[in-house]
Amino acid sequence: MRLIRGLTNLNMLSRREDSPLSNGCVATIGNFDGVHIGHRTILEQVKEKAESLGLPSVVMVFEPQPREFFQGAEAPPRLMSFRQKFEALTAAGIDHVLCLRFSGRLRRLTSREFIDAVLVDGLGVRHLVVGDDFRFGCDRTGDFMLLREAGEQQGFTVENTRTVTIDGERVSSTRIRERLNVNRLEEAEVLLGHPYRIRGRVVYGRQLGRQIGAPTANILLQRMAPLQGVYVVSTKLDDGLVYDGVANIGLRPTVDGKQPALEVHLFDFAGTLYGRHIEVVFRHGLREEIRFDSVDALKEQIACDFDDARAWIAKAGSSRTTH
Numbered sequence: 001m002r003l004i005r006g007l008t009n010l011n012m013l014s015r016r017e018d019s020p021l022s023n024g025c026v027a028t029i030g031n032f033d034g035v036h037i038g039h040r041t042i043l044e045q046v047k048e049k050a051e052s053l054g055l056p057s058v059v060m061v062f063e064p065q066p067r068e069f070f071q072g073a074e075a076p077p078r079l080m081s082f083r084q085k086f087e088a089l090t091a092a093g094i095d096h097v098l099c100l101r102f103s104g105r106l107r108r109l110t111s112r113e114f115i116d117a118v119l120v121d122g123l124g125v126r127h128l129v130v131g132d133d134f135r136f137g138c139d140r141t142g143d144f145m146l147l148r149e150a151g152e153q154q155g156f157t158v159e160n161t162r163t164v165t166i167d168g169e170r171v172s173s174t175r176i177r178e179r180l181n182v183n184r185l186e187e188a189e190v191l192l193g194h195p196y197r198i199r200g201r202v203v204y205g206r207q208l209g210r211q212i213g214a215p216t217a218n219i220l221l222q223r224m225a226p227l228q229g230v231y232v233v234s235t236k237l238d239d240g241l242v243y244d245g246v247a248n249i250g251l252r253p254t255v256d257g258k259q260p261a262l263e264v265h266l267f268d269f270a271g272t273l274y275g276r277h278i279e280v281v282f283r284h285g286l287r288e289e290i291r292f293d294s295v296d297a298l299k300e301q302i303a304c305d306f307d308d309a310r311a312w313i314a315k316a317g318s319s320r321t322t323h
Contacts, residue, residue, distance in 0.1 A: 035080070043089070231282045
């Protein structure tokens, strides 16, 4: 898997004699937030066509995502970080990820300029897979029919994405966020194809948890997550070991938190995790995140959370591997 960052690097790559894109590619464009089962159907569609043509497969994404560029803090929360997305696309067998910075310069490109600069000159696209509701270009005239017309003129074909529905409704990132927001974790899992999880690097926190007897591994989040509160979780470490535990995700109102964070307490774990990458799987919602009048009151509630979590784990079954 190759990550191509930005249009400049794409152009440099395309000019090389040994460029993996020298004969063109099969590509798709989208946010791919969550890389859910609907996305994976599209990825299989792209890979099948790429294999039949003997060409590499490419997924084009944007950072920030367009809605984040236009809406800022009001944009919907992400289902996964860019790192998680890249790892998921790698696991799906995609050959290249093209990540374009969504900036004022990019948004000023007309639909025709985008086709010429990115799809034709940059990627040399031979086949494109996009939804029939896809829109692009500063003039918003870029759509499925324009792509087909341009393809006929410039030598590439365009195919509509396959739609996946469950219970008569299309699988989408929006639908998954809605389920997570109301703690319908099992329904979200069906749509994602796996339990909801967050990966990240453990950073130093205020160490309040250690002071009150509940040390936590802290992951700072760039944006609010699609779910908030206290959860039963299982946490996979970078050495493959998995621990049950309890996590709080949100703004930590009792200690005047300013930045969204994920704090995880691992049951029966001794050691330090600073600087290590962990994966936190959300298994069951315990309660909402609330502000307590004192640290002592918070400490009492945490003890109750631990008891409730252990009781739920005993009933549902531990996810822990052998230590």
